[in-house]
Amino acid sequence: MVKLKEALESCQEEYFLPGNSCCAGCGLEIALRWAMKALGPQTALVTPASCLNVVVGLWPKTAPNFPFTNMAFAAGAAAATGMSAAFKAKAFRFPGKGWDEMTTITFAGDGGTADIGIQGLSGAAERNSNQIYVCYDNEAYMNTGIQRSSSTPHGAWTSTTTKGKDRFKKNLPAIMAAHDIPYVATCSISEPLDLYDKFKKAKSIEGCKYIHILAPCAPGWGFESNEAIEIARLAVKTGSWILYEVENGIMTLSKQSKALLDPSKRVPLIEYLSRQKRFASISEKDLIELQEYLDHSWKRIEVNLSCQEEYPK
């Protein structure tokens, strides 16, 4: 992993500028800021409907200092596919001008990824469209006022699950890994150096890359804005958000999650949940089910880790 000192030295440049309209302690802001530090200026970004449409600034103000395209809700992955194809066509027509060095990235929320955008994303993945697709996951439709998404965890309050969500969180990274794309990774905003490394790696790989970032939302989850990093770190430490990479079918656990294969090393789940108002009135039954779900997730990780064979290219 990149060293903190080294990262700070090579990451002086800011691409998502101050003065944007993110809430204080916004997970999305940290995710985008560090992702762009890793990707650098030769990057074109597409974002479907999400908080990101708004926090970049209302017209004519704009916070990103890289090409930034707002897109319709279901259209993120496809628009980035088109853009990446256009760069290829331009590289053919204007060789040596750097068009082949462009990185195309979709930056979508969990609704835009796991719900309305999943068809376009699945299509892009199956075509191995040359882009990095990023889901910043704040586990509900935060932009429209905290409605449930398929990425909302079991038991969580949202404005459309007032007694807690009855279903479990959709396992999008696993779905994407099942597309046999070259690279899938999970990140947390509490581990920016890990995130930085994963974006660097994704940039170096040709084809469709998928990165899923847990990005806590202070107003949506119900915690103080100075607690965002702590909450995200607790998600990792309790083992409810697992950091890993899947490269050509081979899964490896990232440093922060590796030790947690041993259940005794995991911080009790309640320490993560009790810090968030959205779980304030979770029932005992839901709590037990969440714990069972967590344990089961780790069993599936163990199964995945046992396969150390790349899929055929």
Add this chain to the structure above:
Amino acid sequence: MVESQKDFIQKQENIIIKGNVAAAYAAKSARVQVISAYPITPQTTVVEKLSEFVDNEEMPGTQYIKVESEHSVLASIIGASKAGTRTFTATSGQGLFYMHEMVHWAAGTRLPIVMAIASRGPAPPWNIWADFTDVLSQRDTGWLSAFCSSHQEIYDEILMSYRVCENYDILLPKFVSYGGFILSHTSKPVVIEDQDKVDRFLPPLPDEDGWPHIWIDPKRPMMFGNLIMPSGFYQEFRLKIHEAHMNAKEKIIETAKEFERIFGRNYGNGLIQEYKMNDSDVGIIIYGDLALQMEDAVDQVREEGFKVGMVKLRHFRPFPVEDIIEIAKKVKLLGVADRATAFGSQTGGPVSCEVKAALHETKGTAQVLPIINGLGGREVSLEQQKNQLKKLIKLNETGEFPKNMIYGTLWDGLLEVD
């Protein structure tokens, strides 16, 4: 058969191809750089032919994205056009409806995308045959919209469309539509022009910067389409789209002239094409494949001694209001034959509505008789079209309306039901 067409078949170098294949050849001649497509009947052979071209390396450098839905077709085309490449796609009926959200998006972004539409009837019940309700129902999206009446016109209109759309005063996307199966799947001789000649008419655009209002260039970062408050320029941006439509009329006329100068084929003034209207008592406005057959109907009814003429409508957007007003001065009665519906309207089909609106403030103008026919690909025979003309003559002479008038519209060719 029209005189000019006979000459054309005898004199020119041509190949015999389907209408859809003509559309694919046009995309090739236009040197499109990014194609994105999803199969739908009756458009499919357009994208099949383009696959062949790309796979055989006949379109060097062209990227062909085979996406998983029409919504993604237009999303990817928008991405590609935004990044400054010439783009092409084709669809039909349900496919166009499925992309509707992105249809608005493309116009709002002011991208010169050209899309061929092999028109088909909306479901349910399932229907795959000629009916322009698909493309006409996109009326308010901001796209320019042209109809083709022949195989050659499909090829020609696509070339002309790129030239119009890419003009800096326009920068709008455009539909080029033609009747499903009737043109898409029948074969006729089509001239495919030399590449040099096409390049002269339509230079390989754009340059590296992309379009003048947008560029995706890290050296000059730009934000596209972020949220705009009601006090911002939203309303002004919308007005600019309308102004571009108005500017497009002049540009279409210029382009049709230039096209005729270089390639020798005439399409009226580009917006409309009159046929024997100058001494007529009654006329009919018609578009798409049925317009070609109507020329024969006009000739045959004229042989019987009646002064009838027709106007082939080439553009639905921009709508040639000024031309329609002029035409309506020439005759006492104008039929408007729509192969499309505008449910709940008091004035027939979509084109009838436009014609009536165009004329409503003009004094002493022709009466308008809306006709709806040929829905969902129902055959409209030469005999039926001759009868339509005769009904117009009768109405003009005696004031007697035809049978089958339903809510002020002649629903022609309905099945007899007990």
